[in-house]
Amino acid sequence: MAFDGFDISNPPLDPYSERVAHAFETVGPSVVHITAHNARGRSGTGSGVLFTPDGYLLTNSHVVHGASRLTASLTDGRSFEASLVGDDPATDLAVLRLAATGLPHALFGSSRALRVGQLVVAIGNPLGFQATVTAGIVSALGRTLRASGRLIESVIQTDAPLNPGNSGGPLVDGQGRVVGVNTAMIGGAQGICFAIGVDTAVDVVARLMRDGRVRRSRLGLSGQTTPLDPRLAARLKRQPASAVLVAEVQPGGAAATGGLRAGDLLLRFDGELVANVDDLHRMLTAERAGRASEVEVLRQGRLETFQLTPASDD
Structure with missing residues (x-):
């Protein structure tokens, strides 16, 4: 039906709605509903996203951990048995x-390219409602999240609403690219949800597909990505203008033993630029355990160098 030159049966979308719809139409068909069965006959559910045409998919560890059998259903109705790669x-x-x-x-x-205030779309299967989309913005970057007793760093905070069953589904930008994996919400809060950045996920996926597990070394610290004052970044000749702020040092750990303190800005690790927490995670491979490494930090305006020996994460 036309009215004054417009087809009101298919009206044009506003720019915001157009980007949300594009993100959903691009990624939605690759989102799966996961059912995790355990030995007691009980089952849990979550979401996941296919990232290769031959059946590899990404989800949350807590969705599948300990399951004796896994199944995955696509939006077109097909269902498959799933095997755990790692x-x-x-x-x-x-x-x-x-x-x-x-x-x-x-x-x-890329999660590194995200900006606070940017549109993001969460796709998943909350409470069994398949292929559900919610939208919001990036509320903060570089958060630290405690999940299952562990600290997960470099996490994206968003206000795109999540519900039980969204875990493991993709967080998508307006161009229809996966920028995170939805992982948690704060119960009782309004609009405080979290996703693991896709830059972290890409590194972990490669290791899981190669070895079935991720072996690391550790420094015994928690940190967060922080921007540097432009004048300080220029003086240090750093691009991008960011570093890792040491938030906490574990007593007896490699960082504490080597002399690092909370408040230090970690700039380089064995000569390599550390611009964010993801950089540090990638550098702390299993091969570095037990081997002395030189760390450059900025402490109270002064550059200082320390020798740290990462411990094995086994």
């Missing part, structure tokens, strides 16, 4: 594999 409780990420080919799959974007 999971990493330290980042609450897991990779599953479906025995199928030619599947719809999403593309990964």
Whole structure:
């Protein structure tokens, strides 16, 4: 039906709605509903996102951990048995594999490029309602989240509403690229939800697909990505203008033994630039355990260098 030159049966969307709809139409077909069965006959559910056409999918570790059997349902009604490739409780990420080919799959974007205030879309299966989409903005970056007794760093905070069953589903930008994996909400709060950044996920996925697990070394500290004053960044010749702020030092750990303190700005690790927490995670491989490493920090306006020996995370 037309009215004054417009087809009111299919009216144009406003720009905000257009981007949300585009994100959902692009990624929605690759979102799966996961059912995790345990030996006692009970089951739990969550979401996941396919990232290859031959059946590899990404979800949360807490969705699948300890399951004796896993199944995954696609939005087109097909259902498959799923096998666990590997999971990493330290980042609450897991990779599953479906025995199928030619599947719809999403593309990964970058969480490093996210900005506070940017539109994001969460897609999942909350409370069993398949292919549900909610939208919001990036509320904060570089958060630290405690999940299952572990601290997960470099987490995205968003106000895109999540409900039970959303866990493991993708957080998507307006271009239809996966920028995070939805993992948690704060019960009783309004609009405080969290996602693991896709830059962390890409690194973990590669290790899980190669080894079935993630082996690391650790420094015994918690930190958060923090921007640097532009004048300080210029003086230090740093691009991007960010570093890792040491928030807490574990007594007896490698960082404490080596002389690091809360409030230090971690700039370089073994000569490599540390711009964010994801950089540090990638550098702390299992091969560095027991080997002395040089760490450069900014402490009260002065550059200082320390020798740290990361411990094994086994």
